[in-house]
Amino acid sequence: AITSMGIADAAFKNWTDRKSAADDLTLRTSKTTNFFAALTRGVRLSLQMAALGAGGWLVLQQSATPGVIIAASILLGRALAPIDQCVSMWRQFVRARKSWNAVRARAAMPGAEIRDYTPMPEPHARLDISNVSIANPGAENPILPSFSLGLSGGSITAIVGSSGVGKTTLLQTLAGVWPARDGQIALGGRDLNDWPSQDRGKYIGYLPQEIELLPGTVVQNIVRFSDIDSSEAISVTKACGMHEMISSIQGGYDAEIGATATHLSAGQAQGVGLARALFGTPVLIVLDEPSSNLDSFTVAKLTKALRRLRAEGRILLVATHDPRLMTLADQILVLNKSEIKMVSGPDYLKALAGQSAQPKGGASA
Numbered sequence: 001a002i003t004s005m006g007i008a009d010a011a012f013k014n015w016t017d018r019k020s021a022a023d024d025l026t027l028r029t030s031k032t033t034n035f036f037a038a039l040t041r042g043v044r045l046s047l048q049m050a051a052l053g054a055g056g057w058l059v060l061q062q063s064a065t066p067g068v069i070i071a072a073s074i075l076l077g078r079a080l081a082p083i084d085q086c087v088s089m090w091r092q093f094v095r096a097r098k099s100w101n102a103v104r105a106r107a108a109m110p111g112a113e114i115r116d117y118t119p120m121p122e123p124h125a126r127l128d129i130s131n132v133s134i135a136n137p138g139a140e141n142p143i144l145p146s147f148s149l150g151l152s153g154g155s156i157t158a159i160v161g162s163s164g165v166g167k168t169t170l171l172q173t174l175a176g177v178w179p180a181r182d183g184q185i186a187l188g189g190r191d192l193n194d195w196p197s198q199d200r201g202k203y204i205g206y207l208p209q210e211i212e213l214l215p216g217t218v219v220q221n222i223v224r225f226s227d228i229d230s231s232e233a234i235s236v237t238k239a240c241g242m243h244e245m246i247s248s249i250q251g252g253y254d255a256e257i258g259a260t261a262t263h264l265s266a267g268q269a270q271g272v273g274l275a276r277a278l279f280g281t282p283v284l285i286v287l288d289e290p291s292s293n294l295d296s297f298t299v300a301k302l303t304k305a306l307r308r309l310r311a312e313g314r315i316l317l318v319a320t321h322d323p324r325l326m327t328l329a330d331q332i333l334v335l336n337k338s339e340i341k342m343v344s345g346p347d348y349l350k351a352l353a354g355q356s357a358q359p360k361g362g363a364s365a
Contacts, residue, residue: 033091040087044080051076117196123188123203125153125283125313127174132183134166134173142181143169147340149333153283153313156306158326158345160319161335167319168209168288170335174317175206175286187284205282209289209319211266211273215258218246222253222275236279239308241301242271266293274302284315291322299324323349 002008055069086093133146143166151157159167173180176192185192192200201224213221222233230253237243249255249268257264257272264272270293277285291299299322306328309316318325326332329345343351 036090037087040084044077044084047080048073048076117199119199120190120195122281123190123283125315126188127151127284127315128184128186128189129174130184130186132173132180132185134169135181136169137178144335144337145339146183148183149342151315151317153315154310155330156310156316156318156328157331157333158318158320158329159333159335160321160326160348165335165337167335171206171286171288171317171319172208175204175284176200177206202280203283205277205279205285207270207273207277207287207290209292211269213257213264213269213272216256217253218249218251218255218257218272219253221257221272222279224276224279233275233279237271237275240274240278240305241298242275245271245298246275267295267298270294271298278305278309282314285309285317287316287318287320289320289322290318291320291325303328323352326352 002011051072052069055064055072058064059066059069127150129147129149129151131146131148133142134144135142159170161167172178174185176185176195176197179193187195187200187203214225216225219230219233222236223230233253234243237246245268246253249264270290274287274290277287291302294302303324306316306318306325310328318329320326326345326349329348332343332345332348334341334343334348
């Protein structure tokens with residue numbers, strides 16, 4: 001992006017500005033440290049000079065011997081040495097104090113210890129949304145009006161709306177990424193927020209819009225880093241039509257994923273993310289723009305897989321602008337800032353086709 005859009009000079013200037021600011025801060029800190037070090041050394045030398053001068057005066061007054069001068073100088077140097085060392089070691093002391101406080105804070109965190117939980121059986125396919133309003137993390141105001149909804153297994157619900165209306169935030173909330181601002185979301189009668197994610201995650205498949213894969217192999221990402229036989233991962237990728245795509249990756253299922261490992265294209269990463277979302281027996285499957293980086297041939301396989309999942313009684317929520325996926329939907333959840341409404345899939349597609357059929361620039365009928 002930097003090369004293609006000619007941002008190199010501006011990016012380099014931005015980097016040099018940041019580096020200059022960092023250098024200035026380092027110099028200011030060094031000046032302060034050096035000032036106190038020089039001050040303490042100067043005070044120590046002044047005291048030693050004063051002690052030698054006072055000792056010499058006492059010797060001239062025949063009130064002391066020259067040995068007293070030497071002993072006093074040695075004792076004064078020993079007495080001031082700890083102060084000099086404290087100044088020179090102050091930076092290490094501050095770092096040690098910060099580290100100790102960090103260790104204490106980490107030990108006091110509620111989630112520092114591993115808490116046991118009772119594994120729950122597979123919930124029945126029912127998603128209940130009661131007076132829910134959602135907001136971005138840290139925001140005070142909801143981005144969508146509150147709504148209630150009930151979805152049963154064996155259905156596909158497409159979520160549509162303009163860009164930025166809150167589709168991704170809604171899907172993240174329904175998948176349990178973070179709690180709703182108000183209201184309750186229950187899967188199979190159990191509140192998502194009161195359900196430990198380690199147990200709940202087995203029954204939820206989530207594909208984010210921006211695919212994030214963890215360092216490891218492709219197969220480890222698909223099986224969610226569990227100790228499950230890799231053959232199950234291959235079964236999932238074949239069922240969702242991603243097997244050929246993943247096999248084409250250099251290294252295949254054993255390819256390493258990471259910053260310095262095998263580079264995956266956007267489509268390949270989305271294929272791995274889809275397989276990960278559908279792995280196991282998820283009751284609720286939440287997909288955010290699942291076809292955005294897939295070719296037509298792969299999308300056809302994906303639609304076939306979604307039909308099969310619907311026949312198996314899963315709950316499918318799909319945020320999409322792709323008409324190929326909208327045709328699968330039993331109902332369409334239409335989002336806008338003022339209201340949320342549910343319409344049937346065929347009715348929505350008819351209305352959409354009617355809008356596209358209107359002549360441009362002419363009066364509508």
